[in-house]
Amino acid sequence: MPELPEVTVISEDVAALALGREVLKAAVFRPDVTNVDPEEFERRLVGKTLRATGRRGKVIVLDFDDVVGLVHLVISGRVLRLSEWREPDRMNTAVLELGGEGEPVVLAFTRLWLGYFDLYEPGDEDKHPLISRLGPDPFSEDFTVEYLTSALSRKANIKGLLLDQSVVAGIGNIYVDEVLFAAGVNPSRKANTLTTEEIKKIHTATCNILHRAIEARGTTFDSYHDAFGETGQFQNQLKVFTRAGEPCPRCGTQIVKSRIAGRGTYTCPSCQPL
């Protein structure tokens, strides 16, 4: 599932490919890919210029001036550049052709089987169910140690709270495990038992790891690729995630896999004692 780093990379790739270009064609495969009628999807996008791209949590924001596209890739979705226009199908669930200097750029939003490409009026995107309840972005100035301390003053386990998009926007299972390993905190710990020092470590690790993951252009296990079809490289830097049975890079103890907050969870029992 693309998390903050992957969505950031995709959003920047789309900008690199298509910023300032005008939509010539737009189509979706099935009505449930978007929140408007397929004809309206086409009508509202054609003739519009891509002014900016961004990210809210795990949602890609495409700013076409008087209409805003919100793309959620969920598990299998990707954005790919196609060599030429192709009518949408089961794989290429939404397709845009953007004209401008040189050859047109065709972008396919592929495999949005659980995801979507919704259209909103500018300013209304805050009402989107996935955006309206988002907590602060880890790269925003609202994401402070003080904020995190108050958000974590609850009895729930720390892993579940960090996965909760209303606590921190954009991070998911991969990066939460890496952050908690870096901070030396067991994912089962009740958040309200964390010390100030531990919360500071979680805060620092969140910023550092997400930053490094973006620099490595994300983590690729299976389906994630950037818009140029390239894989990310951060999987090579993961310390615990998917490394059950391997020695901990810090102390040599075997990494163990368990289930916490309903998700496969990787920890070092020595570095992250309960």
Ligand SMILES: [Zn+2]
């Ligand atoms: Zn260890």
